[in-house]
C-alpha cells in the first residue's frame with residue numbers, strides 16, 4: 631500500500647476534511663477496472679461475517695448496524711443487507727457524506743455493479759443478472775434510508791453524536807481507526823469510544839491495515855496510517871471489552887490486512 635508521491639507529501643489525520651477526495655478514492659478502489667484487477671479483501675470477509683451473524687443471531691438481535699468511517703463507500707450496506715433492517719453509515723468528511731446521500735436518493739455516484747457481482751460470488755450465488763443486481767442494491771439502499779447518513783468523529787466520546795439510538799447491535803469499521811489516529815494511545819481511546827456505541831452481546835467487525843505507514847487514497851494522494859501490529863489491535867479490543875474467545879479472524883499477510891469479528895462482553 632505504501633508508495634510515495636513525487637513531492638513526497640503525506641497527508642495527516644487532520645487533513646481529511648480538506649484533502650480527502652471521494653471520487654478519486656472510489657475510482658481507485660471500486661471502479662470496474664480496479665475491482666476486476668485486484669482483490670478487495672473486504673468483499674470476501676464481510677459476506678462471511680454476515681453469514682455467521684444470520685446463523686448465530688435472531689432477527690430481533692440484529693436490527694441495527696453502524697458503519698463508522700464508511701467514507702464514500704456503501705459496500706458494508708451491500709454485504710449486510712440481509713442482516714440488519716437499519717444501517718447507519720457515518721463518516722468524518724462532509725464530501726463523503728454528500729456522496730452517500732446521493733446514493734440513497736438513487737443519484738449517480740460510482741457504479742456499484744462490479745462490487746455487487748463480487749459480493750454475490752462470495753455468497754455462493756450464480757453470476758447475477760442486472761435485475762438481481764438492482765434488487766440487491768435496492769435492498770441495501772432501503773436499509774440505509776431507514777438508518778441514515780451521519781457525521782462521525784472517532785475521537786469524540788460518543789463518535790456519532792446524532793445517532794438516533796443509544797447503542798447498536800452491530801458495529802463495523804473498516805480501515806478507519808489507523809487512518810484517524812496519530813498514536814497508539816489515541817487508537818486505544820478511539821476503540822473505547824466506538825465500543826461504547828455497541829450493546830453488550832452485539833458484534834464488532836474490524837478491518838485493519840497491518841504494519842504499514844501510508845496508503846494511496848487515489849490520484850497518488852498518500853495518507854498517513856498508524857503502523858499497527860496485530861497484537862496491539864487485539865490488546866486494545868480486549869481492554870475495550872471484546873470477548874477474545876469469540877473472535878473470528880482472517881489475517882492476510884500478503885495483503886497486509888486483518889479482518890475480525892467478535893462479541894462485546
Ligand SMILES: C[S@@+](CC[C@H](N)C(=O)[O-])C[C@H]1O[C@@H](n2cnc3c(N)ncnc32)[C@H](O)[C@@H]1O
Pocket residue numbers: 643646650672698699700701702703721722723726782783784785803804805806809810
Ligand atoms: C481509508 S478510508 C476507509 C473508507 C471505507 N471504510 C473503506 O473501507 O473503503 C478512511 C476513512 O476514515 C475516515 N476518517 C478519518 N478521520 C476520521 C475520524 N476522526 N472519525 C471518523 N472517520 C474518520 C475518512 O474520512 C475516510 O473515509
